[in-house]
Amino acid sequence: MKESRAQMKESRVDTLIIGGGIIGLSCALEELRRNKSVCLIDRSSIGKNNASWAAAGTMVVRDVKKFFSPLRRMYVQSVQMMPEWLDFISKNSQIEIPFIKGGCYYVYDFGRPEGESEYKILFSQVNRELASDYTEMTRPPFLENYLPDTCKTVYFPNEYYLDNRALLKAIIKTCDNLGLSTREEQIEGVEDQGERIKITLRNENIYAQHCVITAGAWCGELLKYFNYALDIIPVKGQMVTIPKFYDSPAMVFFHRDLYMVPRQNQLLLGSTQERRVWEEGFNDFGEQYLRNTLHKYMANVKFEAIQKWAGIRSIIKDRYPVMGFINENKSVIISTAHYKVGFAVAPLCATCMSQLIANEEPAFDLSAFNPQREKALYPTS
Numbered sequence: 507m508k509e510s511r512a513q514m515k516e517s518r519v520d521t522l523i524i525g526g527g528i529i530g531l532s533c534a535l536e537e538l539r540r541n542k543s544v545c546l547i548d549r550s551s552i553g554k555n556n557a558s559w560a561a562a563g564t565m566v567v568r569d570v571k572k573f574f575s576p577l578r579r580m581y582v583q584s585v586q587m588m589p590e591w592l593d594f595i596s597k598n599s600q601i602e603i604p605f606i607k608g609g610c611y612y613v614y615d616f617g618r619p620e621g622e623s624e625y626k627i628l629f630s631q632v633n634r635e636l637a638s639d640y641t642e643m644t645r646p647p648f649l650e651n652y653l654p655d656t657c658k659t660v661y662f663p664n665e666y667y668l669d670n671r672a673l674l675k676a677i678i679k680t681c682d683n684l685g686l687s688t689r690e691e692q693i694e695g696v697e698d699q700g701e702r703i704k705i706t707l708r709n710e711n712i713y714a715q716h717c718v719i720t721a722g723a724w725c726g727e728l729l730k731y732f733n734y735a736l737d738i739i740p741v742k743g744q745m746v747t748i749p750k751f752y753d754s755p756a757m758v759f760f761h762r763d764l765y766m767v768p769r770q771n772q773l774l775l776g777s778t779q780e781r782r783v784w785e786e787g788f789n790d791f792g793e794q795y796l797r798n799t800l801h802k803y804m805a806n807v808k809f810e811a812i813q814k815w816a817g818i819r820s821i822i823k824d825r826y827p828v829m830g831f832i833n834e835n836k837s838v839i840i841s842t843a844h845y846k847v848g849f850a851v852a853p854l855c856a857t858c859m860s861q862l863i864a865n866e867e868p869a870f871d872l873s874a875f876n877p878q879r880e881k882a883l884y885p886t887s
């Protein structure tokens with residue numbers, strides 16, 4: 507026992523971040539920009555094999571359904587920060603991050619029973635948000651040969667998407683340039699020692715002033731060290747790419763079933779929404795769902811999957827993220843349950859996390875996302 511303790515390396519940092527998806531990396535970047543020493547730990551490869559790598563990178567009006575809700579407000583404020591934030595990362599890393607105002611077409615087939623009602627739901631949301639600019643038409647002009655004339659389509663010209671994998675690569679490089687230290691291994695223990703947090707790895711103890719838990723759908727495994735639990739519902743999403751068959755930079759959404767997002771000369775086709783599925787990886791169900799749903803709307807498009815993958819989103823019952831301190835002496839923060847909008851909210855989320863750490867007023871009122879709210883975190887002892 508004595509011998510193994512003697513071999514343990516001891517390290518100290520200002521901020522320790524657990525989980526290297528877009529949320530953890532954004533928080534790391536924000537802390538580094540404040541000249542903090544930061545260590546990021548992931549049990550797997552940072553920026554890979556997680557929801558962030560699997561995502562489509564869309565920022566669209568449909569993703570936050572409750573308009574005027576705190577999440578919707580956070581989303582809008584965060585997306586406004588995006589151009590400047592991406593510019594900093596891109597310049598620092600010398601990696602281009604495609605961020606494209608391609609617009610988005612929402613297609614509803616009135617020849618189907620759910621077509622009209624889903625169209626009305628979209629409008630009841632959109633009409634309440636006067637800022638949304640849109641036009642109506644039968645079909646997207648570039649899909650005239652594929653869709654029936656029983657369709658109704660709403661086009662939002664001001665919607666964006668980014669290349670999430672390019673962003674991950676660029677933000678990793680930027681953090682590296684700014685001095686981030688990283689570990690890619692399992693955590694063996696976490697201890698709240700009052701004035702600091704101790705993380706135990708196989709051969710190392712790391713002590714930090716603050717710890718930020720950003721382990722996506724898997725945050726529950728870490729919360730047990732603090733005697734808390736959180737009922738995260740995993741929602742698996744499977745996607746493929748197919749050859750790009752239309753000549754437009756626009757995204758297209760079909761009802762709530764399917765979307766297409768241009769990525770160079772391919773189209774991302776997504777996604778399944780499999781609640782409570784923890785099993786990772788692409789499978790036959792994903793392939794069949796995507797093939798059948800594509801053909802349900804456009805029977806004459808060839809389903810020729812080029813790449814296939816899957817990821818796990820996290821959501822909790824009230825559909826709001828969980829963001830804030832979890833311990834009394836305000837040294838441990840959690841940021842999770844970002845469901846379908848992790849990329850969209852990343853810049854503002856990271857800003858707020860750093861402000862909490864610095865004991866400043868957050869740029870956004872986080873009270874609706876408080877981990878201690880009803881039906882979020884609960885004590886296990």
Ligand SMILES: Cc1cc2nc3c(=O)[nH]c(=O)nc-3n(C[C@H](O)[C@H](O)[C@H](O)COP(=O)(O)OP(=O)(O)OC[C@H]3O[C@@H](n4cnc5c(N)ncnc54)[C@H](O)[C@@H]3O)c2cc1C
Pocket residue numbers: 524525526527528529530547548549550551552553554555556557558559560561562563564565692693720721722723724725727728742743744745776777816817818819841842843844845846847848849850851
């Ligand atoms: C198919 C799909 C499509 C999506 N499309 C979009 C989209 O178009 N737009 C959008 O904004 N969002 C989209 N999302 C959602 C978005 O991807 C997530 O909201 C976001 O990636 C969440 O980021 P995260 O950093 O919280 O989690 P993750 O990216 O899952 O990262 C969590 C990290 O924590 C690590 N980890 C877990 N447990 C531990 C542990 N015990 N110790 C150390 N590390 C640990 C994991 O290895 C992982 O790297 C999509 C998601 C999916 C699956």
